Amino acid sequence: MTTDVITQEDVVIRFAGDSGDGMQITGSQFTETTAIVGNDLATFPDFPAEIRAPAGTRAGVSGFQIRFSSGDIFTPGDTPDVLVAMNPAALVVNYKDLKPGGIVIVNTDAFTEKDLAKAKMESSLLEDGTLSAFRVIKIDINTRVLQALEGSPLNKKDVLRCKNFYTLGLMYWLFSRPVEPTLEWLSAKFASKPDLIEANQMALRAGYNAGDIHEIFQGRFTVAPMADLPTGTYRNIMGNEALALGLATGADLADLKLFLGSYPITPATDILQYLAAMKSHGVVTAQMEDEIAGICTAIGASFTGKLGVTTTSGPGVALKSEAMGLAVMTELPLVIVNVQRAGPSTGMPTKVEQADLNQALYGRNSEAPIPVIACAAPSDAYDCAVEACRIAVEYMTPVMLLSDNYIANGAEPWRLPVVEELKPFKVSRHKDGETFHPYGRDERLVRPWATPGMPGLEHRIGGLEKEDLTGNVSYDPENHQKMVEQRLDKVMGIRKTIPTPQPTGAESGGVLVLGWGSTYGAIHTATARPEKPGQTVAHLHLRHIYPLPAGLEEIFARYDRILVPELNMGQLAKYLTSEYPQFRFETLNKVMGKPFKAAEIRIRVTKMLEEQS
């Protein structure tokens, strides 16, 4: 039997099912294989905070969206082409996002009266015409898996747990992906459980073969590998892993050992887990009793000559803020990572928001300037973590590194750095032969880092105001003024080491869309092509938020209007208004726990351009 193979440039698939259906594994396996095929890709896992919400309910729906392409892409896509729904709840929660004419693949075995009731559905969407705009492919996945695994030593419940790999096999067939990478992954994953390897591999193959045998689909698709990727070595990377690797790299470039003091918190925990596995690189991780102990051990480690790091999310930063002030006062290197999530308070821990910018900039008592930098995408988290380490070590200062849920759990191909070309960082040490002053400063206002164990450099630091040079406790009014100013001037001096970011798109004219953090992909996509000839639009993205890079005024002045889309209520826009009062920063705010769709930004940009003309 021959099947038509249709070449597509760009495909978005969303896998959706119950939290217990293994959708995150299904999605991440599809991602790994797609990376190997050589497509550009971006992913968006979206899951509930509950480990197992009641089975079959809407609250328990877990989703994983992947977009892959033969061209450059920057977001996981606004509207899926294909929705895989493993149960009624997954279908009802997701079908509205689907592209008209899109494909819905449903597991009909999960559409019993009982299943519909759990999803609070009065009638089956499969029967009532709701899905008439889509191509609905109905497959009795449970039945097929039971048939395929007949004779398996596993019990029925465990056999049915293989249904995600059946589904994955079917999708591999549909999109012409090889099954081998996942077969190998299963062998490694379940090395000590051969029954599970065999069952899941059989399910995967059965799903793949079903595409050939059963004529479920009218055709299959292929997405060609990216043609014009820059040369180099690539791997698929998630944001949290990239960030962990960046921290390890930063410590290495400073010739220091990394010490992570942390406390588990969604969505930052992965970073602790990745670093905990890096012991052969001399990385020490301490899972402490609370957030405060996390940062305080890191400060103690930095005092002792390690590169101290603490990782957390917004609520954890709130707890750490007093200790962050201590790091400002003691002028020790420290990297504080905030993987932001929707708030306030506990908020929506597994959902994205970038509303901790104010906290990063201002969330401490008194005058406590801390450099702030923000990652724009999963692979950018690597570069930003390296940069955070550079600033911390070169300037003897705590640094706040902002990521978010969308970056943390998203994946994309990462062009690996050439390790030999990475530039080492210079640590500020006391020079032999000179008089040692714990709070003496070089021309950049950086104090020397003398650590316990160094003879002759014994000194005391702490949270009380320091006397200039000696570091002794001082309540002298002039000294306090001077020290506050020096701490500020030191941090502002970092600006000299930051390049001015350059906008992409039009060099001047209509609308400049200005962003920071994980809105990068959506803004980039939205501004890539103006709709009408003559319309001019550009994108500028900020990595360094405090201090801001020099030269932004000249860029802002070249455009008629500036739009700042943010997943908050306008925090960057307000900050920029106070820094650059001569410009008007228009806002586009979304706080739904979801990233921007490129279209949402594009609609606004188009409207602004039309108002101009």
Next chain:
Amino acid sequence: MNPAELKPRDFKSNQEVKWCPGCGDYAILNATQQTLAEIGIPRHQTVIVSGIGCSSRFPYYLDTYGFHSIHGRALAVATGVKTSNPDLSVWVATGDGDAMSIGGNHLIHTLRRNVDLNILMFNNEIYGLTKGQYSPTSPQGLKTKTSPFGSLDHPFHPIELALGAGATFVARTMDSQPKHMKKIMLAAAAHKGTSFVEIWQNCLIFNDGAFKNWTTKDMRDEHTIDLQPGQPMIYGTNGDKGMLMDCHGSQVVAPDKASIWDPSTPTPMPGFLMANLDRETDRPRAIGIFHDVEQETYDQAVNTQVQNVIDEKGEGSLKDLIYTPDTWTID
């Protein structure tokens, strides 16, 4: 370095000591300087960490490395210091408010981890630096500025708390007995693991005489029993009373019937029995060493684990970390 080369004055910093005249802290500082000189660890290998409170000014007065951190967090900072360099001798000066109230969480977790730190907890049963509010060790009913009609809180018993948290070395001494203080500090320094030392310290401004029934010259011999490892449990002004311990508790007996004190039993029960004497108004209170057992320290364990992984897998390079087997190349 030859220990004899170090003198207590070598550990005195050039900073003016600023405690109230007559404060018990002066005696503790002297005993610490004598102890540090006697153990002979060089000044640059010694770190004093503190939190906030009167006691926490300690680092400024010792010419070693020092870190005056923030309220309650000294133990977390010290854990980072010791874990990052286990060769250092790390001391923590803290108080009943700093260690048992705002820093209570770090105290219990430091004790259970057994980080090799020497904790000197100055207990004066009051908040001194904030000028006289009740503390977590203040007796119920204590009238202070924030409890004008008497404190309602039930106090912590520091020795019991430390034993309950799994401390491997627990001892008690007092500011009015410098020799005893030094003896206990030397034992704390010799112990590998967290050494928790409660020091009864008199705050003569806000809680004068809190411990006078046990610390003054005319009272202490009769009202305290010094728990000395391997020694018979004898007390009294004329050494005329003994303590007999059995599975039911303890009782006063003739000196020749007294038990031999052994703080090194794996169970902390004997220590608990002695700590429990605090609750009985007609019994002496125990000082000395309540518990002293060996256990692997956290700082050693962390670094040993790193070394074991390096020995097993080889020292990782940055390239290995980044260039994993699942890469692909575009030419």
